[in-house]
Amino acid sequence: MLTQEENEMLTRVGGGTPMGEMLRRYWVPACMSEELPAADCDPIRLRLLCEDLVAFRDTAGRVGIMEESCPHRGASLYFGRNEEGGLRCLYHGWKMDCDGKVLDMPCEPAGSTFKDRVRQLAYPTHEQGGMVWAYMGPVDLMPSFPDFEWTLVPDGNRSIAKVRTEANFVQGIEGTVDSSHGDVLHSGLDKILNQRGNFSNDTVPRFEIRDTDYGFVYAALRDPTEDADRLNYARTTNFVLPFHCLVPPRGFGHMHIFVPIDDEHTWDYSIYFSPTRSIDHQRTLERRSSVPGVDLFPDRGKIRTVENRFLQDRVAMRERRSFTGIPGNTMEDMAVQESMGPIYDRSKEHLGAADAAVIRMRNIMLASARSCARGDDPIGLGASIRFEEIRSHHKMLPKEHPWWEIGSYEGEDLIAAYAGAGVPAD
Numbered sequence: 001m002l003t004q005e006e007n008e009m010l011t012r013v014g015g016g017t018p019m020g021e022m023l024r025r026y027w028v029p030a031c032m033s034e035e036l037p038a039a040d041c042d043p044i045r046l047r048l049l050c051e052d053l054v055a056f057r058d059t060a061g062r063v064g065i066m067e068e069s070c071p072h073r074g075a076s077l078y079f080g081r082n083e084e085g086g087l088r089c090l091y092h093g094w095k096m097d098c099d100g101k102v103l104d105m106p107c108e109p110a111g112s113t114f115k116d117r118v119r120q121l122a123y124p125t126h127e128q129g130g131m132v133w134a135y136m137g138p139v140d141l142m143p144s145f146p147d148f149e150w151t152l153v154p155d156g157n158r159s160i161a162k163v164r165t166e167a168n169f170v171q172g173i174e175g176t177v178d179s180s181h182g183d184v185l186h187s188g189l190d191k192i193l194n195q196r197g198n199f200s201n202d203t204v205p206r207f208e209i210r211d212t213d214y215g216f217v218y219a220a221l222r223d224p225t226e227d228a229d230r231l232n233y234a235r236t237t238n239f240v241l242p243f244h245c246l247v248p249p250r251g252f253g254h255m256h257i258f259v260p261i262d263d264e265h266t267w268d269y270s271i272y273f274s275p276t277r278s279i280d281h282q283r284t285l286e287r288r289s290s291v292p293g294v295d296l297f298p299d300r301g302k303i304r305t306v307e308n309r310f311l312q313d314r315v316a317m318r319e320r321r322s323f324t325g326i327p328g329n330t331m332e333d334m335a336v337q338e339s340m341g342p343i344y345d346r347s348k349e350h351l352g353a354a355d356a357a358v359i360r361m362r363n364i365m366l367a368s369a370r371s372c373a374r375g376d377d378p379i380g381l382g383a384s385i386r387f388e389e390i391r392s393h394h395k396m397l398p399k400e401h402p403w404w405e406i407g408s409y410e411g412e413d414l415i416a417a418y419a420g421a422g423v424p425a426d
Ligand code: FES
Pocket: 070, 071, 072, 073, 074, 075, 089, 090, 091, 092, 093, 094
């Protein structure tokens, strides 16, 4: 349970709020590279951390992200012309480059120095891993880029699904560091109704958590269906501040990122990847119910919403063909997270033993925001952090092997058990 003040601090992301200021100290995924497919292509509108922005790829292929409103008299630069190294406002022709420098003011007198004295708010960008990232904090405090493993694999070995959630970003993180819901929401047909799980029938995992320099890692330890006296069925999940969750792999590594659009809307990026194997992107999107034009509108808002009850199939539920009546893990997650309301009032909840990682995540986020507000660094920006080595695991582990060293255990690896034809098992 949180107080209402803590809940406000945890969830509000606008400029000037403690969490908003903290989030601006990290590199933030702004959009997918494919949304800006070529030099001088159409600009796109972006809303990030409550700020209305426009993104464009200039003639040289660089990506600029700047305030949407023109610095002259506020016309939207989204309508602008993207050509010859900058974005030109339609109204009076002011033209800005990727850095926000004003290149041209056609209505000002020749020889005027006015354009040298105006600058559009623009954020540094970095492109890596099929994603455009922005840094929205003070430039003198810009951290080095977090080289997550998924950003370093070949493009064909990665599949990014992008879906808009109509809820605050913390609700997405909570669902992802909450290992116990998988036994019910996603596997309830087998585990709750039929009492037969894939590797375990145990729906009461023991949680153990260890703090790390990037956030924390936790293990959900269950009794396996076989050899329960000798083995733990272990699944580890990493929470990397401020919104990255590396969850147990299903044939491919799996990262979730929850980027706040504003206080009540979130981009959910679900990324499958492998250092060695290519992935069938289209089939992966289908499996995730995340296909634009089918499951999503072109702007990646969902066709299934709380208002239409996520088109829940009650007949399938009654006939025990589906536990939830909602297809796919992604839509199941979003249905429950959005059903809590756009910003859940955590002063009303009742947390149990299965919520240990949720509690740790909130505490570490609040501690980091408070640290930042005091003038200290937020958590997880240390230059020595090896982001590329952070991995989640999914193994049968001998009970005597420390779970936090699961990566070094070379025994039975359930990734191999899941290895499908280029598509994550899910
Ligand atoms: S409002 Fe953009 S150039 Fe005038």
